[in-house]
Amino acid sequence: MEFTDEQVQRYSRHIILPEVGGKGQKKLLASKVFLVGAGGLGCPVGYYLTAAGVGTIGIVDNDEVELSNLQRQIAHGTDRLGMPKVESAKKTFQNLNPDVNIIALRGRLTKDNILDIINDYDVVVDGSDNFPTRYLVNDACVMLKKPLVSGAILRFEGQVTTVLPGEGHCYRCLFEAPPPPGLVPSCQEAGVLGVLPGVIGALQATEVLKILLGKGQPLKNSLLIYNALSVSFRKVKVPRNPDCPICGAHPTITALQDYDQGYCQLGG
Amino acid sequence: MREEEIKPDKKIDIRGLVCPYTFVKAKLAIEDMEIGQVLEILVDYPEAIKNIPKSMQDHGQTVLEISKKDDRNWVILVRKEKE
Numbered sequence: 399m400e401f402t403d404e405q406v407q408r409y410s411r412h413i414i415l416p417e418v419g420g421k422g423q424k425k426l427l428a429s430k431v432f433l434v435g436a437g438g439l440g441c442p443v444g445y446y447l448t449a450a451g452v453g454t455i456g457i458v459d460n461d462e463v464e465l466s467n468l469q470r471q472i473a474h475g476t477d478r479l480g481m482p483k484v485e486s487a488k489k490t491f492q493n494l495n496p497d498v499n500i501i502a503l504r505g506r507l508t509k510d511n512i513l514d515i516i517n518d519y520d521v522v523v524d525g526s527d528n529f530p531t532r533y534l535v536n537d538a539c540v541m542l543k544k545p546l547v548s549g550a551i552l553r554f555e556g557q558v559t560t561v562l563p564g565e566g567h568c569y570r571c572l573f574e575a576p577p578p579p580g581l582v583p584s585c586q587e588a589g590v591l592g593v594l595p596g597v598i599g600a601l602q603a604t605e606v607l608k609i610l611l612g613k614g615q616p617l618k619n620s621l622l623i624y625n626a627l628s629v630s631f632r633k634v635k636v637p638r639n640p641d642c643p644i645c646g647a648h649p650t651i652t653a654l655q656d657y658d659q660g661y662c663q664l665g666g
Numbered sequence: 667m668r669e670e671e672i673k674p675d676k677k678i679d680i681r682g683l684v685c686p687y688t689f690v691k692a693k694l695a696i697e698d699m700e701i702g703q704v705l706e707i708l709v710d711y712p713e714a715i716k717n718i719p720k721s722m723q724d725h726g727q728t729v730l731e732i733s734k735k736d737d738r739n740w741v742i743l744v745r746k747e748k749e
Contacts, residue, residue, distance in 0.1 A: 413693060
């Protein structure tokens with residue numbers, strides 16, 4: 399493909415970078431990224447990936463925009479209350495960059511649909527707000543050997559990690575199984591600083607672009623923990639677990655499972 | 667090196683463009699060339715006469731020549747050294 403005059407202008411700051419250039423920008427335009435969730439994390443991740451010119455962005459979410467979302471979910475707005483979040487995000491992203499094909503899927507990922515849905519994508523981004531989805535997405539990405547950039551936020555703290563199946567750790571190497579329902583509070587119960595998903599989402603978007611461009615070192619075998627109050631970034635080593643139930647030498651999980659949805663499904 | 671000795675492999679005319687698009691266009695052109703090949707850039711934006719050579723050098727390319735064609739137009743010759 400050749401860039402149009404508009405694309406030369408739109409992506410000029412990328413093209414100038416030696417690490418991106420015209421070739422890297424063309425790679426981004428040909429890439430497909432799937433976002434799990436159009437909430438606190440999905441909004442900034444989708445926003446920046448759209449601005450960056452990632453050619454296809456799929457988004458799944460089952461919720462509608464509520465007033466309490468707008469303190470942090472920056473792709474939505476007061477005029478979108480009641481609208482499905484994926485529709486609202488699609489509107490915002492299409493307006494930002496018409497080069498990007500936004501595929502909006504209203505619904506929930508399950509063990510029966512996830513493999514088909516994410517199979518066509520190059521990278522998956524987890525911005526979900528619940529453990530059942532988080533583990534389902536991890537297991538599906540490991541099975542399909544799909545890069546996964548996972549993020550999580552609560553109160554003033556957030557985490558990012560990048561799973562490159564076969565090369566590094568996975569989410570189950572870090573936390574083998576979901577905690578019992580109720581043990582870890584949700585954002586709805588415990589609150590979250592509105593800007594926090596912006597920080598973590600921007601880090602996730604950065605990881606995605608690095609993977610797509612093949613530049614830099616991804617957060618493989620490590621977990622980055624950000625604390626807004628102390629302004630600290632801690633990078634913790636996460637070795638691959640040889641006995642991991644999904645990515646280890648002898649996996650005990652050989653089929654996807656839907657955990658009991660006894661977890662809080664709101665917030666995010 | 668005198669001008670007639672250098673045979674450009676590719677020529678671009680970016681007269682009418684301003685910075686940073688002058689460099690963006692020149693960079694896109696050189697990305698599609700082979701190492702060792704020479705790009706001839708025809709420009710008329712005064713700042714670009716300094717900026718393009720500086721940016722090309724920062725990116726590891728060699729600026730062979732900067733020459734004035736007439737009152738408004740300049741030619742910059744760059745040899746590609748790296749991807």
